[in-house]
Amino acid sequence: MIAELGHFALVMALMMAVIQALFPLWGAQSGNALWMAVAKPAARSHFLFLLTAFVCLAIAFISNDFSVLYVAEHSNSSLPLYYRITAVWGAHEGSMLLWAFILGLWTFAVTLFSRSLSEEMLARVLGVMALTSIGIELFILFTSNPFDRIVPSPADGNDMNPLLQDFGMTIHPPMLYMGYVGLSVAFSFAIAALLGGSLDSAWARWSRPWTLVAWIFLTFGITLGSWWAYYELGWGGWWFWDPVENASFMPWLVATALLHSLAVTEKRGAFKAWTVLLALFAFSLSLLGTFLVRSGVLTSVHAFASDPTRGLFILVFLGVVVGGSLLLYAIRAPMVKDNARYAFVSKENLLLLNNILLVTASASILLGTLYPLVLDALSLGKISVGSPYFTAVFAPVMAPMFLLAGIAPMFAWRQADANRIFKRMWPVFVASWILGIGLTAAFFKADDIRAMAGLGMAIWLAAGALMSLYARVSLRANFWEGLRSQSPSVYGMTFAHLGAAVFLVGAVLSNQYSVEKIVRLAPNESTEIGGYSFKFLGVNDVSGPNYRAKEGSFQVSNGDKPVAELKPQKRVYKVQRNTMTEAAIDPGFFRDLYVALGEPMDKGAWIVRVYVKPFIRWIWLGGLLMMTGGLCSVADRRYRLASAKLRESIGAVELGAR
Amino acid sequence: MTPRQKRMVLVGLILAGVAGAVFLALTAFQKNLLYFYTPSQVTSGEAPKDYTFRVGGLVVKGSVKRSEGVTVRFDVTDGVATVPVVFTGILPDLFREGQGIISIGKLNGQGVFEASEVLAKHDENYMPPEVGDALKKSGQLPPEAYKDYQK
Numbered sequence: 033m034i035a036e037l038g039h040f041a042l043v044m045a046l047m048m049a050v051i052q053a054l055f056p057l058w059g060a061q062s063g064n065a066l067w068m069a070v071a072k073p074a075a076r077s078h079f080l081f082l083l084t085a086f087v088c089l090a091i092a093f094i095s096n097d098f099s100v101l102y103v104a105e106h107s108n109s110s111l112p113l114y115y116r117i118t119a120v121w122g123a124h125e126g127s128m129l130l131w132a133f134i135l136g137l138w139t140f141a142v143t144l145f146s147r148s149l150s151e152e153m154l155a156r157v158l159g160v161m162a163l164t165s166i167g168i169e170l171f172i173l174f175t176s177n178p179f180d181r182i183v184p185s186p187a188d189g190n191d192m193n194p195l196l197q198d199f200g201m202t203i204h205p206p207m208l209y210m211g212y213v214g215l216s217v218a219f220s221f222a223i224a225a226l227l228g229g230s231l232d233s234a235w236a237r238w239s240r241p242w243t244l245v246a247w248i249f250l251t252f253g254i255t256l257g258s259w260w261a262y263y264e265l266g267w268g269g270w271w272f273w274d275p276v277e278n279a280s281f282m283p284w285l286v287a288t289a290l291l292h293s294l295a296v297t298e299k300r301g302a303f304k305a306w307t308v309l310l311a312l313f314a315f316s317l318s319l320l321g322t323f324l325v326r327s328g329v330l331t332s333v334h335a336f337a338s339d340p341t342r343g344l345f346i347l348v349f350l351g352v353v354v355g356g357s358l359l360l361y362a363i364r365a366p367m368v369k370d371n372a373r374y375a376f377v378s379k380e381n382l383l384l385l386n387n388i389l390l391v392t393a394s395a396s397i398l399l400g401t402l403y404p405l406v407l408d409a410l411s412l413g414k415i416s417v418g419s420p421y422f423t424a425v426f427a428p429v430m431a432p433m434f435l436l437a438g439i440a441p442m443f444a445w446r447q448a449d450a451n452r453i454f455k456r457m458w459p460v461f462v463a464s465w466i467l468g469i470g471l472t473a474a475f476f477k478a479d480d481i482r483a484m485a486g487l488g489m490a491i492w493l494a495a496g497a498l499m500s501l502y503a504r505v506s507l508r509a510n511f512w513e514g515l516r517s518q519s520p521s522v523y524g525m526t527f528a529h530l531g532a533a534v535f536l537v538g539a540v541l542s543n544q545y546s547v548e549k550i551v552r553l554a555p556n557e558s559t560e561i562g563g564y565s566f567k568f569l570g571v572n573d574v575s576g577p578n579y580r581a582k583e584g585s586f587q588v589s590n591g592d593k594p595v596a597e598l599k600p601q602k603r604v605y606k607v608q609r610n611t612m613t614e615a616a617i618d619p620g621f622f623r624d625l626y627v628a629l630g631e632p633m634d635k636g637a638w639i640v641r642v643y644v645k646p647f648i649r650w651i652w653l654g655g656l657l658m659m660t661g662g663l664c665s666v667a668d669r670r671y672r673l674a675s676a677k678l679r680e681s682i683g684a685v686e687l688g689a690r
Numbered sequence: 691m692t693p694r695q696k697r698m699v700l701v702g703l704i705l706a707g708v709a710g711a712v713f714l715a716l717t718a719f720q721k722n723l724l725y726f727y728t729p730s731q732v733t734s735g736e737a738p739k740d741y742t743f744r745v746g747g748l749v750v751k752g753s754v755k756r757s758e759g760v761t762v763r764f765d766v767t768d769g770v771a772t773v774p775v776v777f778t779g780i781l782p783d784l785f786r787e788g789q790g791i792i793s794i795g796k797l798n799g800q801g802v803f804e805a806s807e808v809l810a811k812h813d814e815n816y817m818p819p820e821v822g823d824a825l826k827k828s829g830q831l832p833p834e835a836y837k838d839y840q841k
Contacts, residue, residue, distance in 0.1 A: 388703050392708070403719070414725070415724060416726070417719070421718045421719060424722065425714045425718050551760065610784070639760050
């Protein structure tokens with residue numbers, strides 16, 4: 033019964049989405065206030081139906097209703113309650129429902145925080161979001177209905193993929209989807225502005241906090257995913273340039289570019305057309321990511337059993353969205369007047385450079401991700417593009433980006449005094465490089481150019497961020513008063529840039545100086561690596577709620593000093609008979625110790641994999657810092673104050689346009 | 691700057707960016723593309739020597755042999771031809787005899803594939819598409835190895 037209710041709620045949600053698209057969009061076009069007023073209630077009831085559908089699926093999982101095919105395939109009565117809830121989005125159908133649900137959630141949020149918006153703009157934004165919802169909901173109903181029944185129903189379910197039975201699975205997909213789908217708000221705003229012909233800085237000011245919140249979620253989701261892959265997959269890596277990772281990284285890069293260019297559009301009224309284009313691209317890349325992941329065209333660790341109609345549906349949907357929005361852009365963009373004037377040496381131009389670098393990086397990742405698909409589709413051979421390609425392309429594009437980010441905050445809008453800035457910054461620049469090279473030589477290797485360059489760049493970036501904060505603060509007489517008087521968005525930028533620097537330190541040092549050893553150890557034998565001694569004490573049998581495991585025991589010591597006791601496991605899950613490696617990690621601020629069990633050999637010996645990874649925590653710490661920066665900026669009161677004035681200015685601009 | 695100058699700067703920067711990226715991408719492509727070969731293609735000498743590529747197929751039952759150290763040997767087949775593979779390291783959890791795998795590495799002078807990486811998918815019912823195609827081509831696709839959840 034509950035499945036039918038969920039199915040019914042989903043159909044009702046689709047109906048509501050049609051209403052939410054049709055009336056407001058038509059009303060906004062024809063100036064019919066009554067029809068425009070349909071937008072808000074329709075959007076809210078649309079969300080309510082999606083919520084009902086989602087809750088129904090969750091109840092089916094919690095109550096072990098194996099007569100629902102999706103539940104039977106991905107859950108089991110011995111699965112702990114916590115994972116039964118996670119299993120809702122553990123596979124294709126449920127995760128698409130989560131996608132639709134989160135889109136509904138964002139739509140609902142727009143209806144809540146829209147008081148400052150003109151009726152017409154709100155109607156258009158909600159209408160465009162509804163169009164996206166219609167596409168996704170049709171997709172779910174026609175190709176991946178999670179509420180299908182199975183007759184006869186099996187006695188027990190097929191269990192959740194053991195790899196996904198983890199805290200990471202509980203939180204990573206919802207966060208990532210919040211980010212992915214959140215970009216649809218910026219997208220809808222851009223489309224609404226194009227439709228209404230009101231592309232101005234008021235539009236940017238409204239769009240900015242939404243983009244920022246989506247970006248925060250996306251940053252968090254990607255950081256979580258990387259951390260999860262690191263401890264769960266047992267390979268000790270934190271980023272694999274896997275197509276599915278790329279699918280989330282490309283929108284992130286473009287969203288980062290969008291944040292920077294929105295700042296220019298809001299503050300200076302420049303780059304209007306370009307900002308709109310970025311908003312369209314960011315969400316298009318999100319959809320492309322969904323297509324890549326969900327159609328099964330890619331071989332990757334995330335690949336699911338695929339069904340060609342699904343791929344075709346999403347491809348058509350993607351074509352309509354991207355093609356339609358670009359067509360609208362082509363028709364409307366020439367009308368946008370960009371009359372802001374600025375000098376060659378100015379913050380505007382540096383941010384433009386930032387945008388171009390970020391978009392270039394994103395495009396080169398897109399090329400590497402899609403190239404194998406194109407070749408395969410044209411039957412020109414099966415190839416794959418591995419991580420060497422991505423590192424070879426990505427590093428040279430990002431290096432100038434980091435260098436510029438160190439100095440860009442010092443530049444003034446319109447016209448910057450380059451001489452003064454260089455006079456002020458060159459000692460910092462030289463000092464950062466000396467420090468980077470010196471630290472590398474002192475603590476690691478004296479001739480490692482990559483590490484030196486990476487570290488030098490990171491220090492420069494951090495120093496630049498702090499210097500620019502200092503420059504702002506020192507305008508005030510009193511230091512503390514100066515700190516207090518800065519707007520939260522200044523701290524936001526400082527934190528975000530510091531985060532990038534911290535990430536860079538982690539990425540460079542852990543990539544360059546991780547040591548790995550694969551070795552066969554008998555009980556009481558030990559192995560030395562990176563100054564640590566790992567002593568293998570043997571293996572015990574342990575059991576969990578739905579698995580049995582061999583648990584190894586390792587004593588790690590540094591000289592005579594015991595450091596940690598690590599207990600990695602090799603689990604066999606009872607239902608699917610899958611083997612899973614659970615690595616054991618001793619985390620630390622400066623290094624991680626990592627042990628994973630390989631295969632058992634005779635006489636109680638095991639093949640084990642040990643790593644010492646310096647500074648790897650800094651990678652995720654950097655991600656969290658960037659996120660903190662985003663949160664600071666969102667807290668900026670200017671957005672709320674500005675939104676009160678916004679209504680008048682939008683009204684004025686629209687009057688002017690008519 | 692006037693809007694016209696700004697546009698020229700923008701166009702110029704984009705052109706430079708695209709040119710740079712294309713150059714980087716092409717040089718990186720040249721070195722880092724990994725082609726896929728079936729065991730039949732490898733034994734017939736189609737696969738390159740001293741160049742990294744991927745080979746995939748089913749692991750022959752009973753062929754997995756561990757030596758004293760951490761080196762493992764096994765055979766990969768597409769049902770027609772068989773390629774011996776040697777790998778030093780830890781095999782993935784889902785590596786099993788009879789299972790479809792992909793390995794990345796180089797062919798040495800003795801016709802042995804020296805793998806630097808062995809991939810088995812996390813979903814045990816999932817067949818790497820390349821391996822599935824290779825088996826289909828040789829007419830050796832075992833139905834039980836390619837059961838699809840959806841059907």
